[in-house]
Amino acid sequence: xxxxxxxIKPFKLDEVREALGxxxxxxxxxxxxxxxxxxxxxxxxxxxxxxxxNMLPKVKIEIATSDELAGRVIETIQQTxxxxxIGDGKIFVLDLASxxxxxxxxxxxxxx
Amino acid sequence: MIRKIACGVGALGASLFAATAAFAQxxxxxxxxxxxxxxxxxxxxxxxxxxxxxxxxxKAPTVEQMATMVNKxxxxxxxxxxxxxxxxxxxxxxxxxxxxxxxKNMLSVLMQVFMIVSIAALVWCGWGYSMAFTGxxxxxxxxxxxFLKGVSASTYAATFSNNVYLPEFVFVIFQMTFACITPAxxxxxxxxxxxxxxxxxxxxxxxxxxxxxxAHMVWYWAGPDFLPDAPTDYGYLWGKGALDFAGGTVVHINxxxxxxxxxxxxxxxxxxxxxxxxxxxxxxxMIGASLLWVGWFGFNxxxxxxxxxxxxxxxINTFVxxxxxxxxxxxxxxxxxxxxxMLGAASGAVAGLVAITPASGFAAPMTSIILGLVVSPIxxxxxSTVKNKLNYDDSLDVFGVHxxxxxxxxxxxxxxxxxxxxxxxxxxYTQFPAGVGTYDMAAQIITQIKAVALTLVWSGVGSAVLFFxxxxxxxxxxxxxxEREGLxxxxxxxxxxxx
Numbered sequence: 001x002x003x004x005x006x007x008i009k010p011f012k013l014d015e016v017r018e019a020l021g022x023x024x025x026x027x028x029x030x031x032x033x034x035x036x037x038x039x040x041x042x043x044x045x046x047x048x049x050x051x052x053x054n055m056l057p058k059v060k061i062e063i064a065t066s067d068e069l070a071g072r073v074i075e076t077i078q079q080t081x082x083x084x085x086i087g088d089g090k091i092f093v094l095d096l097a098s099x100x101x102x103x104x105x106x107x108x109x110x111x112x
Numbered sequence: 113m114i115r116k117i118a119c120g121v122g123a124l125g126a127s128l129f130a131a132t133a134a135f136a137q138x139x140x141x142x143x144x145x146x147x148x149x150x151x152x153x154x155x156x157x158x159x160x161x162x163x164x165x166x167x168x169x170x171k172a173p174t175v176e177q178m179a180t181m182v183n184k185x186x187x188x189x190x191x192x193x194x195x196x197x198x199x200x201x202x203x204x205x206x207x208x209x210x211x212x213x214x215x216k217n218m219l220s221v222l223m224q225v226f227m228i229v230s231i232a233a234l235v236w237c238g239w240g241y242s243m244a245f246t247g248x249x250x251x252x253x254x255x256x257x258x259f260l261k262g263v264s265a266s267t268y269a270a271t272f273s274n275n276v277y278l279p280e281f282v283f284v285i286f287q288m289t290f291a292c293i294t295p296a297x298x299x300x301x302x303x304x305x306x307x308x309x310x311x312x313x314x315x316x317x318x319x320x321x322x323x324x325x326x327a328h329m330v331w332y333w334a335g336p337d338f339l340p341d342a343p344t345d346y347g348y349l350w351g352k353g354a355l356d357f358a359g360g361t362v363v364h365i366n367x368x369x370x371x372x373x374x375x376x377x378x379x380x381x382x383x384x385x386x387x388x389x390x391x392x393x394x395x396x397x398m399i400g401a402s403l404l405w406v407g408w409f410g411f412n413x414x415x416x417x418x419x420x421x422x423x424x425x426x427x428i429n430t431f432v433x434x435x436x437x438x439x440x441x442x443x444x445x446x447x448x449x450x451x452x453x454m455l456g457a458a459s460g461a462v463a464g465l466v467a468i469t470p471a472s473g474f475a476a477p478m479t480s481i482i483l484g485l486v487v488s489p490i491x492x493x494x495x496s497t498v499k500n501k502l503n504y505d506d507s508l509d510v511f512g513v514h515x516x517x518x519x520x521x522x523x524x525x526x527x528x529x530x531x532x533x534x535x536x537x538x539x540x541y542t543q544f545p546a547g548v549g550t551y552d553m554a555a556q557i558i559t560q561i562k563a564v565a566l567t568l569v570w571s572g573v574g575s576a577v578l579f580f581x582x583x584x585x586x587x588x589x590x591x592x593x594x595e596r597e598g599l600x601x602x603x604x605x606x607x608x609x610x611x
Binding site: 044045046047048049051053 | 388389390391449451453455456459492495496497499500509
């Protein structure tokens with residue numbers, strides 16, 4: 001099993017979610033996060049007071065998936081979340097040691 | 113409210129001005145043009161009625177005679193205006209300011225404005241009305257009407273027209289709303305770093321020592337039916353001929369300079385210049401600014417004290433000057449920063465409202481637009497460049513918008529009031545009945561500058577002394593930890609938003 005963490009642009013979330021749903025991904029966890037990478041920050045100006053924010057808002061998606069599906073999930077996220085501009089985000093993949101469904105106690109791929 | 117003005121256009125409705133044959137003719141022709149409906153007002157404005165009115169003008173009427181000189185339209189309009197001005201402080205000013213602070217201080221600003229309004233209303237009825245609007249010296253009134261003694265449903269207050277009166281309570285209420293909003297304006301200068309109760313005490317003292325005398329100096333006079341017999345019964349600046357229709361000096365310059373003094377004496381916010389302090393909700397600020405615009409019609413047009421042609425002049429001037437100032441601010445935004453900002457639009461609108469306040473009943477719509485276009489770049493320069501250069505932390509730009517905008521408006525009033533530019537000129541109330549005075553623009557501008565200077569000194573020095581005393585005795589500034597954590601939780605035990 002793989003644990004996939006994707007950091008994407010917030011406005012791309014719906015598109016990614018739909019594409020992953022079509023792929024058969026049954027669930028995901030989404031959080032609003034802030035961070036910085038190579039994308040330069042934004043400048044806000046309030047009555048002449050300039051604030052440059054280098055922490056930009058992003059959306060973090062976490063998905064636990066079977067080994068077979070993982071490749072296509074990564075590919076799908078990469079394709080749908082891309083705008084071909086700096087700041088599109090990153091995808092990280094970890095090996096997942098175990099998964100347990102709390103309601104039934106099932107473990108492994110069946111718990112996903 | 114004050115002003116030695118009156119009604120060129122207003123002669124139509126207020127047939128009372130038509131004392132001379134020339135006036136009667138003018139009024140009659142104006143009436144025949146305008147009288148599309150067979151209203152009783154139009155009927156009154158016929159030449160014969162006007163002539164009859166002219167012969168029955170009463171100098172120094174008794175209270176019984178005044179009772180017959182009250183107009184239900186004027187009374188209704190003034191009560192509606194009073195409500196509009198109250199709306200300017202709560203919620204408009206509170207939201208306008210509140211949106212500009214950080215989330216952790218939202219409630220503190222709302223509370224300060226809300227409670228200053230409440231306390232000022234009580235102080236006004238206690239001794240404010242008496243100190244501002246009874247005779248005494250030229251600089252401050254007396255205490256004969258403390259706790260509204262002697263004011264009843266059958267006492268009356270003068271307007272700007274001979275033989276037109278308002279129930280005195282209406283005048284007390286209308287002026288009360290001004291006493292409520294003026295001190296509330298000040299808190300923006302040192303928002304996010306002041307203790308609640310010492311601030312409330314300061315406001316009681318400031319109203320008493322600074323505001324009531326200023327209101328007396330600018331707005332107190334015996335009234336058009338009494339001044340000819342009591343030619344020295346007026347406030348100092350009124351007597352000097354300073355024009356201030358709705359409170360450029362008394363309200364905006366007065367509060368603006370007090371704010372500047374306060375923010376310098378209290379000191380900068382912790383982290384000012386190092387940490388970002390962006391507004392937490394420009395949505396609230398936009399709602400507040402818009403409600404201010406709406407409420408300001410009561411403030412400016414209501415200051416005519418009657419519902420007539422000059423009221424409409426003040427109304428349209430208030431409308432268009434604001435629109436022009438909002439536009440010119442965002443054009444500057446675009447030129448300097450490359451984008452038109454919502455905060456710029458809101459700031460420009462408020463700057464325009466401030467600038468047109470003293471001029472509202474004197475200017476013409478086109479000169480009002482010019483005044484609006486001019487004021488925003490000047491205020492923009494103060495809030496962005498001057499504030500940074502001089503390095504004072506006027507949190508919400510009370511000085512840069514209200515004081516500077518007020519000064520532009522007060523001096524501009526001397527220009528736009530000139531009848532040669534379509535202005536209303538001023539009325540000479542030393543004769544009975546009152547007539548149009550001869551306008552001298554240069555002299556008027558000098559008078560305006562003197563009035564501005566006196567206001568700056570009076571309020572600047574008075575405020576400095578009061579801030580010093582309250583700070584030494586009670587302390588105005590919260591602890592650094594409390595300020596960092598936010599005033600909402602530390603001063604009020606609540607949070608503005610729980611989600």
